[in-house]
Amino acid sequence: xxxxxxxxxxxxxxxxxxxxxxLKATLDRVYNNVPFYKKAMDExxxxxxxxxxxxxxxxxxxTVKQDLRDNYPFGLFAVPMDDVVRVHAxxxxxxxxxxxxYTLNDINTWAGLMARALTMVGAGKSDVVQNxxxxxxxxxxxxxxxxxxxxxxxxxxxxxxxxxxxxxxxQDFSSTVLTCTPSYAxxxxxxxxxxxxxxxxxxxxxxxxxxxPWSERMRHQLEEKLAIKAYDIYGLSEVLGPGVSxxxxxxxxxxxxxxxxLAEIIDPESGEPLPFGQQGELVFTSLxxxxxxxxxxRTRDITVLNEEPCSCGRTHVRMRRVTGRTDDMLIIxxxxxxxxxxxxxxxxxxxxxxxxxxxVDRKGNLDDLEIxxxxxxxxxxxxxxxxxxxxxxxKGRIASVLGISARIKLVEPRTIPRSEGKAKRVVDKREx
Amino acid sequence: MKIKQISVFLENKxxxxxxxxxxLAENKINIRALSIADTTDFGIxxxxxxxxxxxxxxxxxxxxxVNVTDVIAVEITDSPGGLADPxxxxxxxxxxxxxxxxxxxxxxxxxxxxxxVEQIDEAIRVLQEKGIKILGGKxxxxxx
Numbered sequence: 001x002x003x004x005x006x007x008x009x010x011x012x013x014x015x016x017x018x019x020x021x022x023l024k025a026t027l028d029r030v031y032n033n034v035p036f037y038k039k040a041m042d043e044x045x046x047x048x049x050x051x052x053x054x055x056x057x058x059x060x061x062x063t064v065k066q067d068l069r070d071n072y073p074f075g076l077f078a079v080p081m082d083d084v085v086r087v088h089a090x091x092x093x094x095x096x097x098x099x100x101x102y103t104l105n106d107i108n109t110w111a112g113l114m115a116r117a118l119t120m121v122g123a124g125k126s127d128v129v130q131n132x133x134x135x136x137x138x139x140x141x142x143x144x145x146x147x148x149x150x151x152x153x154x155x156x157x158x159x160x161x162x163x164x165x166x167x168x169x170x171q172d173f174s175s176t177v178l179t180c181t182p183s184y185a186x187x188x189x190x191x192x193x194x195x196x197x198x199x200x201x202x203x204x205x206x207x208x209x210x211x212x213p214w215s216e217r218m219r220h221q222l223e224e225k226l227a228i229k230a231y232d233i234y235g236l237s238e239v240l241g242p243g244v245s246x247x248x249x250x251x252x253x254x255x256x257x258x259x260x261x262l263a264e265i266i267d268p269e270s271g272e273p274l275p276f277g278q279q280g281e282l283v284f285t286s287l288x289x290x291x292x293x294x295x296x297x298r299t300r301d302i303t304v305l306n307e308e309p310c311s312c313g314r315t316h317v318r319m320r321r322v323t324g325r326t327d328d329m330l331i332i333x334x335x336x337x338x339x340x341x342x343x344x345x346x347x348x349x350x351x352x353x354x355x356x357x358x359x360v361d362r363k364g365n366l367d368d369l370e371i372x373x374x375x376x377x378x379x380x381x382x383x384x385x386x387x388x389x390x391x392x393x394x395k396g397r398i399a400s401v402l403g404i405s406a407r408i409k410l411v412e413p414r415t416i417p418r419s420e421g422k423a424k425r426v427v428d429k430r431e432x
Numbered sequence: 433m434k435i436k437q438i439s440v441f442l443e444n445k446x447x448x449x450x451x452x453x454x455x456l457a458e459n460k461i462n463i464r465a466l467s468i469a470d471t472t473d474f475g476i477x478x479x480x481x482x483x484x485x486x487x488x489x490x491x492x493x494x495x496x497x498v499n500v501t502d503v504i505a506v507e508i509t510d511s512p513g514g515l516a517d518p519x520x521x522x523x524x525x526x527x528x529x530x531x532x533x534x535x536x537x538x539x540x541x542x543x544x545x546x547x548x549v550e551q552i553d554e555a556i557r558v559l560q561e562k563g564i565k566i567l568g569g570k571x572x573x574x575x576x
Contacts (some may be wrong), residue, residue, distance in 0.1 A: 098575055375441050380497040382439035382548065383530055384469045410474055412443050414495040 003119035003151070004112070008257045008314045012387045015258050023262060027060075032294050034079040036071055037295060044286035045180050047062045048140050053231050054312065057262060057285060058273055060081050062296045068098040068238065077101050077291055084291050089137040090237045090336055093362055097137065100237050101291040103202040107146065109288055110240055113257050114147020120255075120312075121206050124150030128203075130170055132180030132188075133211065133334075139241030140211050140334070144179045145413070147243060153177070160334070163191050178228070181334040182218055186365040189225035200231035208233050210242060215432040219251075226407035227338055232321060236331040238297050239284045247318055250311045253318030260288045263317060264296070265305050268326040270330065276305045281326050282319065300327045323403045330426060332360060333367045335404045337427035342371060351376060357416045359405075362430040370405040371398065433556050434502040436484035436571045437546065441497035442468075442475040448474060455494050461487045464572060465546060467533035470568060478533070480505070482573045502552055505572050507542045507565040508534070515545065518564050527551050537575050544572075553563045 002008050008072045010018070026050035030037040039261050041047070068076065075086060085104050089097035102110065123129065129148040133140030136423060138419045140157055157171055160180065167190055169175065178185060185207055192199060203359060207222060210233035224331055228330040234254050235242035244261060245254035256263050265280040266273055275282040282299045286292075302324040304426060305317050328339045345355035355374040371394075391408045399405045417424055436480065442448045449468075456463065465480040482488045484500060491498040508514040515534075522529060530548040537544060549555045559566055 033564050240440055260531050267458070304467055354500070377492075377497055377499065380438065380439070380441050380499055382499060384471060384476060387474070388471065389440075410441070410443075412441060412448070412495070 001119050001124070002314075003123060004117040008116065008255075008316065010259070010315055011129050012315055016091065016222055017399050018259055019262050020051065021055050021285060022259075023054070023057060023285065024048055024291050026285070026287055026289075027051060027295070029078050030295060032078055033401075035295075036067065036076055044229070054262070057264070057296065060285075062271065062283065062298050063294055064298050065098060065238070065300075068100075069096060072096050073099040074101065078293050078296075079291050081101065081102055082144050087140075088139045088237050089240065090122075090139075094107070098189060098238065099106075100139075101292040101325055102109050106289055106291050109260065110143060110243060111146035111150040112259060113240070113243040114143055114376065115150035116147075116257065116278065117233060117243050118147055118151050118153070118177070118208065120246050120248050121208065121229070123148070123153060125150060125152040127151075127176045128156060128173055128176040129153045129179060130156045130173070130175035131156060132160055132166060132178065133242070134182060138335075139235070139237045142239055143235065143241035143243060144208070148177075148179075162190060167195065167197060170203060170204065171197070175370060176203050177206045177208065178204060179208040181211050181400070182207075182214040182230070183208055183212060183333065183362065183365055183367055185226065186218065189222065190365055193225065199225065204228055207231065208246075212331040213432060215321075218432055219269070234319065234322070236301075238294055238328075240289070240300070240329040241288060244284070247404055248314060253306055253313050254319055255310070255316040256329060257425055258316045260286065262287055263305060263319070265303070266298075268432075269299075276307045276317070278322075279304045282322075298326075300325050301328060302326060325428070328426060330358065330360060330428065332369050333404055335402065337369075337402050337404065342398065342425075345394070346373065348397070350378065355413075355418075356425065358426045360426065360428045360430055367430065370409055371406045371411045372411045372416060374416055375410045376413065433566050433568055434552060435480065435502065435505050435546075435567070435572050436491065437501050437503045437548070438479045438481060438487050438491065439499050440477040440479070440491060443478055444470065444472070444474055448475075449477065450485055452491065452496065455490060456487060459486065459490045459491070460560040463537035464575065465533065465544070467531075469531065469547075478546075478548075480535075480572060484573070501548065504547045504549070504556060504559075506545050506547060506559060506569060509543050510521065510541055510543055514543065515522060518545075518559055518562070520551070521534060521562045521564070522547075522555060522559050527555050527558065 031048050083103050084101040086102045089099045131144050135141030203281045205227050207230040219230045223344040232247040235244040262285040264283040268281040269395050282301045286294050300320045304320045357372040359370045394408050462482040467478050469476045532547045534545045
């Protein structure tokens with residue numbers, strides 16, 4: 001089923017023409033409205049009109065997350081704030097989030113792309129979509145919500161967490177589509193099993209899972225335990241939110257909605273473009289966004305693009321599951337976490353040279369974060385109460401900056417391994 | 433009247449206490465008294481030793497989180513009420529006790545109790561006024 005047959009099945013040559021036309025229009029807008037992009041292009045002597053072919057996009061400089069931070073909060077917006085109807089934000093590395101904005105047209109485009117994604121996996125107006133993505137600054141909740149409304153489905157905006165209620169409403173409302181992170185879906189499955197729930201008897205048929213890496217192994221588990229088909233969805237707030245790419249029923253990669261995004265694969269070391277079929281870092285240029293257009297954004301996600309025709313009939317290029325990152329970002333319970341955030345908190349606490357380690361594990365299908373902090377002399381006290389107070393304050397600050405709770409473990413000085421020059425900050429024991 | 437107590441941070445994992453005591457032994461530091469406070473995650477070892485300054489330096493060099501705090505060592509008569517009396521005096525004076533621990537010596541019939549209080553000078557004054565015997569550093573570090 002197609003939401004937008006014309007665009008979803010457009011011959012590749014025509015997609016290329018459309019992309020070039022939209023790229024020029026986007027560059028015109030950012031050149032004239034966003035000083036950051038104007039400066040970057042002027043420095044290289046590039047004008048929007050220099051885009052003669054799609055390959056010319058390579059002349060443009062990359063945009064990285066740091067650029068978003070440097071222009072916090074609204075410096076990269078290409079429209080007056082009067083035209084911005086919504087903002088979303090994701091966690092940054094130093095406590096300040098990275099902010100993105102949407103015009104009414106952007107919200108409509110986004111809803112349309114999410115509608116496309118949901119339709120792709122068989123959802124429609126008679127479905128009940130239980131949306132377990134977090135609502136709020138995170139794009140997951142509202143992104144899926146608007147798309148599900150657009151296809152005329154009944155949306156249950158339950159947001160994340162509250163497992164008992166999720167299971168109750170899933171039965172009482174006869175939910176047919178579940179949208180949440182894959183690890184949370186697995187947790188729901190196990191909790192349901194423990195409560196004696198037989199998912200085979202429920203009308204639930206489809207899961208749309210994303211916002212964190214997962215594996216084929218998890219897909220099989222989810223499909224078996226929940227008695228559904230489980231599909232992968234991809235997106236990031238800097239580019240849009242959920243609905244940048246979506247897996248079709250062939251389950252052989254996610255179709256990138258190329259009429260709205262120009263995808264490239266680059267060598268993360270050299271920044272040089274790589275041909276389709278080679279593994280590298282995914283880079284996106286938005287083609288239709290108004291409030292927050294983005295040019296050659298380095299996602300840090302590692303994947304492979306596949307241009308081969310797909311059995312579903314869609315012509316859009318497919319990206320393989322994201323298999324890693326080129327930076328140290330972790331995704332824990334669907335939340336982006338950078339080790340440097342922990343570092344900045346420790347600096348706030350007066351540590352001059354903090355030594356710490358993030359230990360990530362998956363316990364009972366839920367991500368678990370424990371942060372080891374070397375206890376310096378300055379914090380040490382002969383009184384238990386005082387040490388527990390330090391732990392408590394750290395825990396509170398970390399929960400508010402990272403957006404997820406973590407256990408704090410104080411450890412003896414010089415016990416966290418130091419490797420050559422650069423300390424190891426993360427131990428990830430999760431097996432996906 | 434104040435004596436120096438060494439505190440050492442210990443993770444709850446095997447061999448940590450053994451290592452502290454080994455380091456002290458190798459440097460000819462003698463432990464006079466000790467106590468351990470523990471939580472599920474960590475412990476705090478508190479020590480009275482014969483040479484606190486040297487012990488502090490050595491433990492630091494060996495990478496432990498260490499600090500030195502002043503405590504008082506009180507001689508308690510080895511009879512019923514021996515501990516109850518000084519505790520009552522401190523309570524009357526509204527002096528909070530963070531923690532305390534007892535130890536015995538070969539030289540004396542009395543028990544010794546180490547008190548950790550916030551208002552240490554006030555505590556010393558109150559106890560001395562009531563005729564409680566408080567040991568000086570030299571008495572404790574060199575006792576046998």
